[in-house]
Amino acid sequence: MFNDLSRMGKYLGQAARMLVGMPDYDTYVEHMQSKHPDQPVMSYEDFFRERQDARYGGGKGRPVRCC
Amino acid sequence: MNRLVTHLAWLALALLGATALGVVALRRGEAINALWIVVAATAIYLVAYRYYSLFIATRVMQLDPLRATPAVLNNDGLDFVPTNQHVLFGHHFAAIAGAGPLVGPVLAAQMGYLPGTLWLIAGVVLAGAVQDFLVLCISTRRNARSLGDMVREEMGRIPGTIALFGCFLIMVIILAVLALIVVKALAHSPWGMFTVIATIPIAMFMGLYMRYIRPGRIGEISLIGIVLLLASIWLGGAISTDPYWSEVFTFSGVQITWMLIGYGFVAAVLPVWLILAPRDYLSTFLKIGTIVALAIGIVILNPDLKMPAVTQFIDGSGPVWKGALFPFLFITIACGAVSGFHALIASGTTPKLLANETQARYIGYGGMLMESMVAIMAMVAAAVIEPGVYFAMNSPPAIVGADAASVAAAVSNWGFAITPEALEGVARDIGETTILARAGGAPTLAVGIAQILHQVLPSAGSMAFWYHFAILFEALFILTAVDAGTRAGRFMLQDLLGSFVPALRRTDSWGANMLATAGCVMLWGYLLYQGVVDPLGGINTLWPLFGISNQMLAGIALMLCCVVLIKMKRQRYVWVTLLPAAWLLICTTVASLIKLFDPNPAVGFLALANKYAVALDAGQVLAPAKDLGQMQNVIMNAYTNAGLSVLFLVVVFSILFYALKVGRAAWIVEERTDKETPFQAIPGA
Numbered sequence: 001m002f003n004d005l006s007r008m009g010k011y012l013g014q015a016a017r018m019l020v021g022m023p024d025y026d027t028y029v030e031h032m033q034s035k036h037p038d039q040p041v042m043s044y045e046d047f048f049r050e051r052q053d054a055r056y057g058g059g060k061g062r063p064v065r066c067c
Numbered sequence: 068m069n070r071l072v073t074h075l076a077w078l079a080l081a082l083l084g085a086t087a088l089g090v091v092a093l094r095r096g097e098a099i100n101a102l103w104i105v106v107a108a109t110a111i112y113l114v115a116y117r118y119y120s121l122f123i124a125t126r127v128m129q130l131d132p133l134r135a136t137p138a139v140l141n142n143d144g145l146d147f148v149p150t151n152q153h154v155l156f157g158h159h160f161a162a163i164a165g166a167g168p169l170v171g172p173v174l175a176a177q178m179g180y181l182p183g184t185l186w187l188i189a190g191v192v193l194a195g196a197v198q199d200f201l202v203l204c205i206s207t208r209r210n211a212r213s214l215g216d217m218v219r220e221e222m223g224r225i226p227g228t229i230a231l232f233g234c235f236l237i238m239v240i241i242l243a244v245l246a247l248i249v250v251k252a253l254a255h256s257p258w259g260m261f262t263v264i265a266t267i268p269i270a271m272f273m274g275l276y277m278r279y280i281r282p283g284r285i286g287e288i289s290l291i292g293i294v295l296l297l298a299s300i301w302l303g304g305a306i307s308t309d310p311y312w313s314e315v316f317t318f319s320g321v322q323i324t325w326m327l328i329g330y331g332f333v334a335a336v337l338p339v340w341l342i343l344a345p346r347d348y349l350s351t352f353l354k355i356g357t358i359v360a361l362a363i364g365i366v367i368l369n370p371d372l373k374m375p376a377v378t379q380f381i382d383g384s385g386p387v388w389k390g391a392l393f394p395f396l397f398i399t400i401a402c403g404a405v406s407g408f409h410a411l412i413a414s415g416t417t418p419k420l421l422a423n424e425t426q427a428r429y430i431g432y433g434g435m436l437m438e439s440m441v442a443i444m445a446m447v448a449a450a451v452i453e454p455g456v457y458f459a460m461n462s463p464p465a466i467v468g469a470d471a472a473s474v475a476a477a478v479s480n481w482g483f484a485i486t487p488e489a490l491e492g493v494a495r496d497i498g499e500t501t502i503l504a505r506a507g508g509a510p511t512l513a514v515g516i517a518q519i520l521h522q523v524l525p526s527a528g529s530m531a532f533w534y535h536f537a538i539l540f541e542a543l544f545i546l547t548a549v550d551a552g553t554r555a556g557r558f559m560l561q562d563l564l565g566s567f568v569p570a571l572r573r574t575d576s577w578g579a580n581m582l583a584t585a586g587c588v589m590l591w592g593y594l595l596y597q598g599v600v601d602p603l604g605g606i607n608t609l610w611p612l613f614g615i616s617n618q619m620l621a622g623i624a625l626m627l628c629c630v631v632l633i634k635m636k637r638q639r640y641v642w643v644t645l646l647p648a649a650w651l652l653i654c655t656t657v658a659s660l661i662k663l664f665d666p667n668p669a670v671g672f673l674a675l676a677n678k679y680a681v682a683l684d685a686g687q688v689l690a691p692a693k694d695l696g697q698m699q700n701v702i703m704n705a706y707t708n709a710g711l712s713v714l715f716l717v718v719v720f721s722i723l724f725y726a727l728k729v730g731r732a733a734w735i736v737e738e739r740t741d742k743e744t745p746f747q748a749i750p751g752a
Contacts, residue, residue, distance in 0.1 A: 011151075017285055018150065018158045019355065020348045023420075028144030035142070048283030049340070051145065056339035056347070056551070 084110025098371040115192040120432040127640040149422035167402030170508035172446035177387040179377040180450040190404025191439035194647030200431035206414035226725040233718040235559040237616040243594035244613040251507035257316035258307035265299035273345035328592040335553040350544035364519040374450040386462035394654040398614035403442020407620025448515030455485025498531030513537035556587040602691030622651040626726040634741035676705035
């Protein structure tokens, strides 16, 4: 049961972070390790900054939100 | 056999929806319960989702579960990530739901709750959700390209540039109208003003914390931020009763306008992690929380609707905004039924996260249904307050007068009995000195939300707390939109100007950035200023312009969908997008032409300019202008607005011209001519 709860918590946390456009860090690490084992993996702090800049820092059509 | 049983269950749900809608539409003379509207909408949305969106998914678009999406093909763990569909649903919904679906229905309530509710339900099922869904599908099959890129690719370079220009115009108007809502809500309200100003240091603290103290801890700092916000609402209450400090935080509309313009410029050039990102976190979590609380409140209380089903103002003589039911109701409701802006989100961000293209149905169609549900709740919140209070808050002083006695007399005269004491009582309850001339929808909605939440959690003074909570929550995401929109507008402007002066396109150049930011702020600042000083209330002029532009963008997105369907040789289903596109084009064109040429100066921009120009020549000053300078202002504004209307018409008709041209050429060709990326199967499937 505690396993279920912790999975649920992780899932909700992921959903809440995605609400503000922050993708899951574990997924990123997993992806880097399985697909690009030769490349460096960003720490969570760097990942967070990179994503925040990417979401708000501009580039075409960013940040996008509705009225 | 099993299938039959399921279909019968859905039939029963459809009948339930139809019955509830029948009660909403046909019962007259006695107050109906809000729950009827909620049940009608929910049942119809579920049935539409089950059948119509499935039809679009399987027959029209032929979505293929084996086809790899951009998220799968380009997976980088950052921009492109196959995401759980429920998590993505939340992300998409948070991106599309803003102030629009909340404010539009409140303004539309001046015609009674029925016309608006019917259009919300019909519009979302047949137009709004279809647009979001199809744009998401075609963008997913084009490597998550943006709307502008897709128009360019499928229809040509010129219509692509025109569409980009249209998007920019719409952005400017949205920023102006959203900022105007904030100004209307905060003018002469020290409590509201204090809490909104307090969000700036709170956001900066959060930003510094996330950057340096405990980097990336979104959850804990958002909680701290929300606690600080609630504390600032409490402190604001104390300030509003203090004679010295309430004076310090009392500002006129014009002062707040200049602050907002200054803020817009500064905030758009500050680093994003300092204010924009943390406040976006706050506003997103508060938004979702408030929407959930409102839904629970409505279900628990199931309040009676006090607004009549239909008021006498369907003839176009309403005080909140002028214009008859057709076409202006469809313009005013805007986002809750169909919103062109969603096409910008459904192309670009969301498709990069879609794990499987069949999920586009749930995200695109379902997400928009959810947004419409929010609009339905806003309509309920506006209809549960006394109609007398509603009209007293939303009518401009030029029509009803400026003090409680004359406003109460004027509103009672329309048949919505209210006493001056009752108006002052409501103002006292919500901790304000006045509720008069608070047009713009946000304060009205805040009163509705406050009434509902106050009854769920009754305590002394909680009305005032919830009112300012609701104002803060709206101001928060409007300010985020102003900040983010100015940045986005800056890039659009640089892109547009870059077509003529390539040096301006360089987003790393400090000078080009400053120039484009200033240009963008000046454009919306100008519209905002004229809206604030407009004696007729500003919302009167700006909201229809916003509605027209937003619906026109939806028209452009739907025309693109039509062209793509024809090019895919799915043309026998083109009616799915052709009908809503045609309806939107008719509504917006008729509305623009009326706004331009109507002989009634309260409606037509040119007639207004003409009336004031004639008077000016004769040396007269027409109320509500007070001197010859204000007369000049009125004329100038009327011409600006007329110019904007003409620009919208030009944009939409040039896109229509290209859509017809490209669509016709593609219709007679035997084979597919669309630019879909070739099929690639999901690896390992």
